[in-house]
Each structure stands twice: as C-alpha cells, then as structure tokens.
Amino acid sequence: MGTKNTLVYTDEKGIVVSEPSVVAVNMRTDEILAVGEEARKMVGKTPAHIQAIKPLVDGVISDFEVTEKMIKYFIDKVHAESFTLAPRPRVIIGIPMDITEVEKKAVEDAAKSAGARQVFLIEESMAAAIGARLPVTEATATMVVDIGGGTTEISVISLGGVVTWKSLRLAGNALDNDIIEYVREEFNILIGEQVAEKVKIKIGSAAPLKEPMEMQVKGRDLINGLPKAVTVNDSQIREAMSRTLGQIIENIKTTLETTPPELVADIYEHGIYLTGGGAMLRGLDKEIAQATKIPVRVADDPLTCVVRGTGILLTDPELLEKVLSPANE
C-alpha cells in the first residue's frame, strides 16, 4: 500500500492488482464510485459532490475509512477472479519505517475489517530488499533506497533487520511539485499534477543526457486565464528537480555516515540498490554513485520490488519469522 500505488500479490497468481491508491467517493451518499485507475482519471476533474481521495499520505493512512474500503475493494476483486482463494486470507502488508504504533494499528485494523484473517506487518525496505533478491538474513549489509511517491526510505539491512535508516517525505510527488513550480515561475503557466508527472517520466533526469529531450506542456496562462502551451527541455526540468534530488542524495550520504564501518565496507562491495518508481529517473543511479563513491544498481522492475518481496514471504514462513516487523511481536 503506497502513497501512489497499491499492489496485491497472491501465492497462487503473483501480482493480481497494480493500481493507483485513489478512491472516488460521492460525498452526498458516501458511496464509492470508483477505485484505482478509474478513480485516478477523475483526479482534478470531479464536480463538487464527488471527491477523488488519496487515502495515504507520506506512506501512512490519512483517511482510515477510505483506506479500509480500498483494501476491501481489492480483496473482493481478487476473490471474484479466483475460486480457490481462502475467503478470509492471511495478509502481509508493507509499512514504512517512520510509522507510529497508532498508525501500525490502523493498517492492521483496516486489513482486518476488510476481511483479512491474520495480518503480518513487514517493513517496506525489507520487503523491497527481499523482492530484489538481496541476502537480507546474512551477516553482510545491503543498502536499499526506495523512492516512492510520498517518501524516500534509505535503509541498511543486515542479519534480517534494519540497522540504520532514514525516511524522508521527499520523493516523486515532490519532484512533480518542483516541476509545477518551475513552469509557473518561468512561464507564468499553471500545470496540473498529472501533467507534471508525465513531464518527469518522459524527459526528467538527474544527470545530463546524451541526447537532449523536450516536450510540450499545456496549462493555464496565469496572466489572461486562457489555455497555453509551452515547450520545456530536459535541462530545465533537471534544474527544477535539482534541489529535491540534492536533498535525497545528501540524506543517503548522512545515512552512510551513521552506519557502522564494517557495514559500510559491505555496502561498498555490494553496492546501493534503488527500488520504487523514483529509481527509474534517468541518471539518478549515476548521480548517487558519484556522490557516494559506491556503485549503485537499479533493482529489476523497481515498482514491484515491495510486493514481490511480500509475495516471497507468503510462501516462506521461516524467512517471514526472521524479518517480521517488531509490531508483530
């Protein structure tokens, strides 16, 4: 369950749901109109009585009732497509490091009232490392940087636990906002969140590109209120995002500084692994490698590392036992 995307994995079929964490609610009747991709399309386009709610903010539940409904919708959807699945399944859910006991309880309660028989909570960076097939239970350290929509989690894992970590409320959404701000300041044009995200994915980069790229963006001219299009290039977008990216990189360095030296030596040997959607930003691996002098690898299919990690844990109770979040004890 991420700020941006929610994925579901079943031991029978693998990844069965991968949709934006958005729920459209009719505020007059409290009725759910759409969940996931269908609801995402409504963001910013709904009439007053319909709200497209993103129930997770910075990786944690901000709207309990809507989160519960979203989980229930996805569990029901999975059931509707499978006859063999237990009606009240065991569920493993990834949670961020920087989460309070109350927030943990909220995740567990939301899953239980959505129909889960038993709920296990696992740290998302641990799940991401397992999904990336890293040796999490061995006496050797690995560093995982998961850059999602709301949060960037930097974790050093060794012997089945997270040794040092840092969680920042700076990730993909912040980069989108940087682009919105830049276009407003430079061109006096207001663009929407979804447009900004498209620009980031299409031409965004953390390091200069071999081939320059540009694209047209459409928004509202803040001077006369009319629609207007403007062309932006990769170097402008890089400049727009540079402060946020600099802060993320700076925090990776400080996390390394607070990591015991033996573990840093291991990390130097294995490299830093990037997961989460933000890992796919062009040149980010290179920039981090240059700043830390440590090799950096983008995990295979970074958007699904966390859910594939929880999937591996579903079928490996021994490993689950070793890496469970302290919340379960």
Ligand SMILES: Nc1ncnc2c1ncn2[C@@H]1O[C@H](COP(=O)(O)OP(=O)(O)OP(=O)(O)O)[C@@H](O)[C@H]1O
């Ligand atoms: N090719 C890409 N380049 C840059 N960013 C990308 C790319 N593809 C996806 N993203 C970004 O990745 C983010 C979503 O990643 P992910 O699904 O891992 O987040 P999440 O798990 O929902 O959020 P969080 O972990 O913060 O709760 C979005 O901000 C999205 O714009």
Ligand SMILES: [Mg+2]
């Ligand atoms: Mg995430």
